[in-house]
Amino acid sequence: MKAEIVSVGTEILLGEITDTNSSYLAGQLPLLGIDLYWVSTVGDNRNRIVEVLKRAWGRSDLILVTGGLGPTEDDLTRESIAQTLGEEMKVDAALEKWLRDFFASRRFAMPERNLKQATLIPSAQALPNPRGTAPGWWVERDGRILASMPGPPAEMQRMWQFEVLPRLRPRLTGEIILSRTLKNYGLGEATVDEMLSPLLSSTNPSIGIYAKPDGIHARITAKGKTREEVQPLLDEMEAKSRRILGKYVWGVDDETLEVVVGNLLKRRKLTLATMESCTGGLLASTITDVPGSSAYFKGGIVSYSNEAKTANGVDAALIDKYGAVSHEVAAAMATAVKTRLSADIGIGVTGVLGPDTLEGKPVGTVHIAVDAPGRSEVYPRNLNFPRLQAKRLATTAALFNLRAILLDMG
Amino acid sequence: MKAEIVSVGTEILLGEITDTNSSYLAGQLPLLGIDLYWVSTVGDNRNRIVEVLKRAWGRSDLILVTGGLGPTEDDLTRESIAQTLGEEMKVDAALEKWLRDFFASRRFAMPERNLKQATLIPSAQALPNPRGTAPGWWVERDGRILASMPGPPAEMQRMWQFEVLPRLRPRLTGEIILSRTLKNYGLGEATVDEMLSPLLSSTNPSIGIYAKPDGIHARITAKGKTREEVQPLLDEMEAKSRRILGKYVWGVDDETLEVVVGNLLKRRKLTLATMESCTGGLLASTITDVPGSSAYFKGGIVSYSNEAKTANGVDAALIDKYGAVSHEVAAAMATAVKTRLSADIGIGVTGVLGPDTLEGKPVGTVHIAVDAPGRSEVYPRNLNFPRLQAKRLATTAALFNLRAILLDMG
Structure with a gap:
């Protein structure tokens, strides 16, 4: 038609x-x-x-x-x-x-x-x-x-x-087309392209790779007479892609990272608190975009000044020694907010988004810390992008890092 | 052409x-x-x-x-x-x-x-x-x-x-068309329409009224041979509209409320801190979308649990007596965060965005408090909209209320 x-x-x-x-x-x-x-x-x-x-x-x-x-x-x-x-x-x-x-x-x-x-x-x-x-x-x-x-x-x-x-x-008499999107984070577009190259020559289902704000999307598309005929084609290609991409796949179709993380927290009966500077509240706001998030999100600190950090339990000596934008202070922020708001897990995000450098650290420097039961990690990131995009990318990175740790908890 | x-x-x-x-x-x-x-x-x-x-x-x-x-x-x-x-x-x-x-x-x-x-x-x-x-x-x-x-x-x-x-x-030989948008907040679309009705019959410049997420926009459009011919038409209609709409006009064209408020804070050399529950960090995140906002924004608390409120200086007895979503607690949040982060002005936002009612208060109930030097106000709002829209509207309302108080400071 x-x-x-x-x-x-x-x-x-x-x-x-x-x-x-x-x-x-x-x-x-x-x-x-x-x-x-x-x-x-x-x-x-x-x-x-x-x-x-x-x-x-x-x-x-x-x-x-x-x-x-x-x-x-x-x-x-x-x-x-x-x-x-x-x-x-x-x-x-x-x-x-x-x-x-x-x-x-x-x-x-x-x-x-x-x-x-x-x-x-x-x-x-x-x-x-x-x-x-x-x-x-x-x-x-x-x-x-x-x-x-x-x-x-x-x-x-x-x-x-x-x-x-x-x-x-x-x-209607024609063929129908269905698609399914696998959302990935932590790999570049060219890397996903290379990893999936054995699958890219397939025509039905076919697979295409797209760079999006929340990571790299692999979209599988298949056609056939009926939904019953097409679904298995999608399922099979999804399984093959997942075998290759592994834990980098964090969601399917309309899923968001905040929903995925929220579900993991609920399933593990864990609560979360955040202390963020460069993301300025966007991390907390993204987490609370999910209805019912008050069940696992205790609250957050937007520590946009050193005063706000020390008033909430970050050691001033640590800031003096390493600077506010540092591995050490990110870790201290995660631990301080976890303690302060009696949460099971704390996230700390600190960075320089410009316009100017800070403490001699270049624009785009970001440290993301997760303090979870039995495991603390700090991830360095380089996010030299326009301000709002960098805030969004740092938020996505923090949620993805939290997801990885929650998954490892088994 | x-x-x-x-x-x-x-x-x-x-x-x-x-x-x-x-x-x-x-x-x-x-x-x-x-x-x-x-x-x-x-x-x-x-x-x-x-x-x-x-x-x-x-x-x-x-x-x-x-x-x-x-x-x-x-x-x-x-x-x-x-x-x-x-x-x-x-x-x-x-x-x-x-x-x-x-x-x-x-x-x-x-x-x-x-x-x-x-x-x-x-x-x-x-x-x-x-x-x-x-x-x-x-x-x-x-x-x-x-x-x-x-x-x-x-x-x-x-x-x-x-x-x-x-x-x-x-x-090019034809006429050019220029437009200018006056952004209003605090009036309904029909009210703006009624107030501006003496101007609506004008055809060059003409004026149109549009409801947008950040309030009601009045767009003035004018045409003529040259920019020099058209600009005065826009200026004149802008002046007439401003005489009618007064302080409800908060910005022009691409201006955002967060930039308008940031400029007022800088001009008055005042600092700001926020404690927000229902907006979940969106207020802080919006304020920090502005490059250089660290000059006046000390930080924020996302008090998504009562624990986060009391840990940051809100009196637990007040929450027990009036409930977390109340005029009194909004005011206490503004004062507590102002004190805690040594800011000149504190904003407190508390509300129920659903899915369920809270403390018997209906979904959409929001209280916004501003504690400024010599003046404290609490504004009640009813924002019964889908979650993300309500977060955005409460954030806009808080910034608009803050702007009004900053303007009154003369």
Whole structure:
């Protein structure tokens, strides 16, 4: 099935909003075995919308239209579809009732201009939109399908999942494509590429390597007639990759390091505390992004001054001797915060992120310490990157180091 | 000048990457008075690229092409432009030398397939690319301009700014559009809309209102022949808006609250410390996103357990009496951390972000305290939003409250 996306909205052409709907839909279609050939963006201009729709109707089996379903004069998608197909728009009694009820339930009188949101053409069915006032259209004629969805991403995505997908599935015949991502940390992109090179020539499943902020992703992609046929291909390639990459693989697909670490802490019934300087609170904030993290995270110190370090149990003599950015002080920070907040494990992070060097240490110098029962480690890192990226990388490194130690605890 | 963007790449159609180049370029064109009419995305298929380019060449004055300039067989943009214009690609000696030097400087032998990156057609000039191996093409013929740039955003943006823009400017004749954004906090979207309603009917400058994560943005847009003509229109509308919105306006354009607050602290020579529970470190992390923040930020406590609160000077009896999520404990947190880290100002943030209620207090309850010289305030907030959004909103609220107090200090 040959598909095309048409995205309607002058605000996209003015660069005021980014069209995330097209990339969302583009990511959905391979899973259905639908080939996407074109994406077009057009402004709120009836002639140009009709021109784009006519071309799409002439060359594609499935046309996904987003945007332009609002109540204002600028919203011209319905009118343009009707004109493209030579059909007439009429107010649908059921839609009108739904729309009036929608406004009544919010104690508003419905502005009359909203009435055009209750229209249909003979080839169209309405697609309900519980998140807004714009129902979509499902148009089927001449062996073609056109689905028109609202522009706000939350409304569009719900309509896609609950209205368009179920109508589309029974009409599909092609192959489906599934993918699975193995997330790695601690290896460079070229190293992962080299390690996985025996697998890279495989075409189904195939494997691709991508550098991402949380490490190197190996994405396995496979296709076939059904999910049942494709899953084993993914499983087999995942097993082969894991045999090669070993403990560097920390997660799959949407998993995050903070969730992986949180689960390990819960399973081992261990609590955690952090003292961080250069990451400035990002480590604690990342850990507490996980709902329920208060079960294992006791708290943290953002020791952005030496005063904050010594007030929380780091020996001032140690800072004098080795400097705040040192192996020794990182270790002392981990131990001090562990003791201070009665946690089982302490993490200490200290470093120089610039703009200037500190204590003669170059920008990018970072020490990460983990003080866990029966084991203390300090890891040196060189993270000479722009400030926010370096904060993120140091946070990821700290979580990855903690994970390694938790795994070794068996 | 009528413009069109053509974005080339199968990985965009597969949803593997989002096309941020088109929205970047779309945002640049209004500033030049160039009207963008169409954006098209097409895969790495020569027939389809040529079809899209022929249509663009037929209807647009300026065609911006991104992607497809790599060395592989899938990279077909050069070949497609040549075919569209009926011209022949030839290796350019100067480009070839540059490319071979590029590889030599990295101690690599140049793979022969890279040679196609050194080709030109008679109507094309090369656009240098210091960030990669793909030079762009500037094509000028038949009163039309086509600029072909590489797909990686860092390479594309540099080439746009340093190579395409300077060639484009002398050819521009149209009006330019400039905009300025006033960022507000503490008022709802509808309230801002109502307050600014006397200004909303103005068309040049015009004003639009948008809800964003850091508050409500009022964007002023104006057009005219030159920057000198447009700037005063923006200035005048900004002044009118500020007279209405007053202290709710906290920043302009790219300013962030953390930078605004940091500048106020530096100007007043005051230092800051934070104790936060529900924001989990995000407040400290946001403050330390600013380079040089160590000049005024002493540090923070992430008091994710009562233990972490009492270990840092919050009276346990207060927690017993009022609960950890209370006006009283927020105030005690601000005072305790201010004392503990010898700062001039302390901020305390405590709240319930769920998933469960706490101490019988509903999810979304947040108290923000600021303890400043001569003035202490506690602000109650209701932030019943998804976890990460609520953390972000509470952080924004705390910074905004701090700003208000710093401003009052005169």
